[in-house]
Amino acid sequence: MNPRAEASPPTTDARSIAQAVHEHITDAVKAPDLIRLDGNVVLARFETMKVYAALGAVRSLLGRGRIVPGQTLIDGSSGIYALALAMACHRYGLRCHIVASTTVDSVMRAQLEILGATVDQMPPSQSLLLDQERRVRHVRRLLAGRPDFHWMRQYHDAVHYEGYRECAELLSGALPEGPVTVVGAVGTGASTGGLAQALRAAGRTVRLVGVQPFGSVTFGSEQFNDPEAIIxxxxxxxPFRNVRHELYDTVHWLDFRHAMAGAVGLLRQHAVFAGLSAGGAHLVASWEAARHPGHLHLVLGADTGHRYAERVFSRHAEARDMAALRPLPIGSLAELRPPWSVMEWAKRAAPPGARCSDEGAAASASAVELTS
Structure with missing residues (x-):
């Protein structure tokens, strides 16, 4: 018998069912499931968290007249933001054009096309940087010929922060009052940064812990190479303009094997099938919560584990025991070392390589995270 099972299922009346009926799929998939992983650790598990970014941005742009119904929105992506944007366009009567990474699989492409998006996919490449550069060049070529297209620029346009105010209200209402430590992947900066900023603006004390892979310029680990980095x-x-370094209190850098241990551990220990970034956040939060037992820790599980089925979960026998893993505490980026380091960032400014000039933002606006 499952010790977590209830003696009898909860009853549901007609009113609660009616309240759960959504007008569009985006309302259903954006809401997270809140799952207690431990006494002071709660997971917010999303089907796709980027729906908040896409919906918030599209609503704001429509409200301000920067875009109009029927217009085409364009951006580069490897799938998750692309799907969120395509669903937002479907909801609000907009057209969608995606310049897709070579890593976009046939399942994701089929979803995008059925939703009405047109997809230009980059050819196979051994270099993720080359894949990014091809997408940037292609987007700019399209914009030169179609000035009526609106470039969403999810990595640089702060409009993507706006949707996370709604997410913060939902989470704040569901969680007990008091300080909270938010643990999640940095990525574009809009999810962790937007959520923490909104919670702080509402008066809650928030400690923000960001998770990074080795090889990322965002928090100064670009000198390292993780050959398995598919995080x-x-x-x-x-550089991404939407990463606001001064919002972060602590940063953890993980290699692929550690993120894999967290993802497999999350499924094995809690029956939660979530993505590799959620696995990294789970590992980090477990270590952080043990050091701060009196503080509530909120783990962001930004997507499901389906796109990692072959490269991560089918290799579950290789996954290391989370309990045996420990980070290297460092005091400066000069001390940074794989496979897992942690540093009190203390809301300092961006490292030199992550500073985004206006020219750099324009040149890289449609590029994406390492392989996301």
Whole structure:
């Protein structure tokens, strides 16, 4: 018998069912499931967290008249933001054009096309940087010929922060009052940064812990190379304006094997099938919560584990025991070392390589995280 099972299922009346009926799929998939992993650790498990970014941005742009119904929205992506944007366009009567990474699989492409998006996919490449550069060049070529297209620029346009105010209200209402430590992948900066900023603005004390892969320029680990780094949504090979470094209190850098241990551990211990970035956040939060037992820790599980089925979960026998893993505490980026390091960032400014000039933002606006 499952010790977590209830003696009898909860009853549901007609009113609660009616309240759960949504007008569009985006309302259903954006809401997270809140799952207690431990006494002071709660997981917010999303089907796709980027729906908040896409919906918030599209609503704001429509409200301000920067876009109009029927217009085409364009951006580069490897799938997760692309799907969120395509669903937002479907909801609000907009057209969608995606310049897709070579890593976009046939399942994701079929979803995008059925939703009405047109997809230009980059050819196979051994270099993620080359894949990014091809997408940037292609987007700019399209914009030159179609000035009526609106470039969403999810990595640089702060409009993507706006949707996370709604997410913060939902989470704040569901969690007990008091301080909270938010643990999640940095990625574009809009999810962790937007959520923490909204919670702080509402008066809650928030400690923000960001998770990064080795090889990401965002928090100064670009000198390292992790050959297995497929950690989508955590880091970037180019600067992103939407990453606001001064929002982060602590940063953890993980290699692929450690993120894999967290993802497999999350499924094995809690029956939660979530993505690799969620696995990294789970590992980090477990270590952080043990050091701060009196503090509530909120783990962001930004997507499901389906796109990692072959490269991560089918290799579950290789996964290391989370309990045996420990980070290297460092005091400066000069001390940074794989496979897992942690540093009190203390809301300091961006490292030199992550500073985004206006020219750099324009040149890289459609590029994506390492493989996300």
């Amino acid at each position: 989508a949504g955590i880091g970037s090979s180019i």
